[in-house]
Amino acid sequence: ELKVEQNPLFLSMQEGKNYTIYCNYSTTSDRLYWYRQDPGKSLESLFVLLSNGAVKQEGRLMASLDTKARLSTLHITAAVHDLSATYFCAVPHFGNEKLTFGTGTRLTIIP
């Protein structure tokens, strides 16, 4: 059974600081997705990582994938209040389109 673990579950950061969210998964996968969810809203796709060593950046967010370690990271640089949200990673099951989501990391940026 595919398990996806994120840590930390909760993160409070000061504006301007850097931090990393980790996503570990238990079985082989060559793809990984990151989503953002604002309170009371839907999930918004942030990054699609398609191969080992993939790195993608959008503004202050950068995501990477290490398929050998079964690990993805979401790095936040110089955090700003607008980044406050819950971030989910999601991993597809091998050979099909079924996604298992992590527990989510609730990020709060403190002025």
Place this chain on the structure above:
Amino acid sequence: DAGVIQSPRHEVTEMGQEVTLRCKPISGHDYLFWYRQTMMRGLELLIYFNNNVPIDDSGMPEDRFSAKMPNASFSTLKIQPSEPRDSAVYFCASSISGVDSEQFFGPGTRLTVL
């Protein structure tokens, strides 16, 4: 382009009533997914379709839940009879087959069963 459309956005019903949630996927997408999100269980996949055919319904909680996709532009998730523990946000998502297979989520239906 319109994204995934879901209706209703909010539904309040009483225990024992039938509830039907509706979803219109993005045009041209051949995969459709139904998810449920709760504080206790997080985001769970209930069922998904490919070209209108159910592929995996192992996440459907029990026989009270059923889903259909009569054509490429419409799907329903029905709960009959509803119970308070079914209260959750139900999301529909769609994707197009290929290397990317990125799923796009609808706004969700917030269901409250009293």
